[in-house]
């Protein structure tokens with residue numbers, strides 16, 4: 597182990613300890629999902645900004661399907677009905693992936709602690725919604741902004757067909773009404789943890805993706821984790837910034 601790695605690990609450990617004793621650090625004091633209660637947004641709100649932005653309906657923090665039932669019935673689904681999903685369903689899926697559950701104003705947290713754990717609370721993932729057939733939302737590609745639970749359009753056309761081609765022709769990507777796409781800014785995590793941070797990012801995307809699987813199951817929807825695609829083509833198609841690496845794609849919809 598190099599000296600640099602030991603230093604990074606020590607710093608990382610200190611960060612983790614700081615979080616574990618968070619009540620004595622005001623910046624790490626956590627609210628609860630209920631802290632959102634005075635900011636709830638019952639309906640989808642379209643904001644005619646440039647770029648086009650939607651504030652998503654507030655997510656539910658309770659439901660009719662138990663975690664056990666969602667786990668017992670989770671499966672990867674690859675055939676989807678030609679049927680729209682609602683903005684509420686998309687909102688719920690994005691929240692499950694990386695939504696805020698404990699708002700916190702510290703700038704490093706970009707809104708607060710999330711539905712998925714993150715080494716040192718550095719939150720390296722970026723989440724996109726690839727929208728084709730979602731009620732009330734124009735087709736396009738949107739970046740999910742957890743702080744404020746909104747989506748901001750980055751591409752203003754339906755790219756599902758091209759994305760399916762970039763994913764080695766996997767038809768489910770063009771058939772599903774929407775997909776969740778994950779990229780990562782590795783430097784957020786490797787900047788603190790060094791090379792070891794790369795493995796942390798891979799672990800973290802697994803947490804988020806499993807949340808999406810379970811949330812889809814609980815909503816009566818299907819999904820499939822897709823890792824097989826051409827990175828360069830996907831990066832170009834989705835116009836990813838240079839510091840973001842494409843990682844995972846999850847089509848969402850009513851399965852057959």
Ligand SMILES: Cc1cc2nc3c(=O)[nH]c(=O)nc-3n(C[C@H](O)[C@H](O)[C@H](O)COP(=O)(O)O)c2cc1C
Pocket residue numbers: 670671672673674766820821822823824825
């Ligand atoms: C990292 C990873 C990458 C995957 N990539 C693909 C993919 O590109 N295409 C696909 O059809 N399924 C993909 N899958 C889904 C697996 O094929 C699926 O999870 C496996 O067959 C087990 O089935 P289950 O998810 O229904 O339990 C991937 C799963 C993981 C974890």
